[in-house]
Amino acid sequence: MIVNIKHDIFSNSGNDNDLNDFLHFFKSGKHQLILNNPDDFLSFENSTWKNSLKGDDLRLILKGLKSTFYKNKISISNLSNNDEDFSLKEAYLFLQKPLQILVEHLDYDSPFFIAIIEKLDFTGKLIDAFQNGWLEFDHGGGSTIESVIRNNITRQITTSPYFIKPLEKYLRYFVIKDSDREYCIINKDGTIIEQELIESKVRFFSEKKVPFHYLYKREKENYVPDCVFELFLQDKVKKGFAEAYLKLNNHQKDFFDLEKGFSKGEELKKREELSTEINNLYKNISDQTYESIGFGFANSYPRFKAKFSLEFKNVDKEQILLRIKHQPLVKSKIDGNERNEFEHIINEIKRLL
Known part of the structure; x- marks a missing residue:
């Protein structure tokens, strides 16, 4: 800073x-x-x-x-x-306080963000900050991140008699959340119609002036590169899902629910039960592919949420960048520059340090 x-x-x-x-x-x-x-x-x-x-x-x-x-x-x-x-x-x-990166689940999410920092911050400054304790990942929970911030603001009252300004002035946070988007809309020329975030999702962060970033893809696991699934082809249990998943295009992979697929409890949703937007996104996949991925990867990958993020340890810089190559660039509200999503996250964290 x-x-x-x-x-x-x-x-x-x-x-x-x-x-x-x-x-x-x-x-x-x-x-x-x-x-x-x-x-x-x-x-x-x-x-x-x-x-x-x-x-x-x-x-x-x-x-x-x-x-x-x-x-x-x-x-x-x-x-x-x-x-x-x-x-x-x-x-x-x-x-004296560290910058805290608030994520939805500390154990599940941090391998993803550490991989971004390790592989894409060529200066090494963020890893140094992380190792020195100047930068920390912290658990915010999905819908409870706002409560974590509110509680922290309240605790400032008793932390020090020197904190006399509006208490949100003393927060050092950068919030990263899943977008939970289920689809994207693609123009005839192949460009993506960018979806605005729901105002209610960002109102609290804007009011408290807490910097934030919502992921473009549905969740962190949607960023796992194809090379990981190609390795799963050697696994008898994972092979069927991996073969079908690799037939999806990049946009379909971005918003597919890897954990649960198109399931509803023990049953698979029929295509007509999906929303129009989701149906349009997956309309070109065969019924066989639909059924193969329909129940998600959790059936073939035990402890999916806890372990799947660890796959980011097995990818390199080129593979992780390839997975976002087709995405729209992110325009910084601070300097107005457009960057790919990972460079944007790194730039924002460096600015706040």
């Missing part, structure tokens, strides 16, 4: 000890000091704190001041009465 310390902090030598406490953030690389206001920089230059810095510490600070980073920013001032600037105490407690 970018830390902007304002002139009033530097001009008061009584803050020097507190500023020293921030040094370990900057030395470890967890956060970055920046002074892009002339008054703030001049105050730093003339401060007793700068004069007390020696050798590597001073060189580290000066090097950072010349760098530019595209990250979230926190401003520190003891004079401001607005909700934007943090006091020294507030800022220290806030910056």
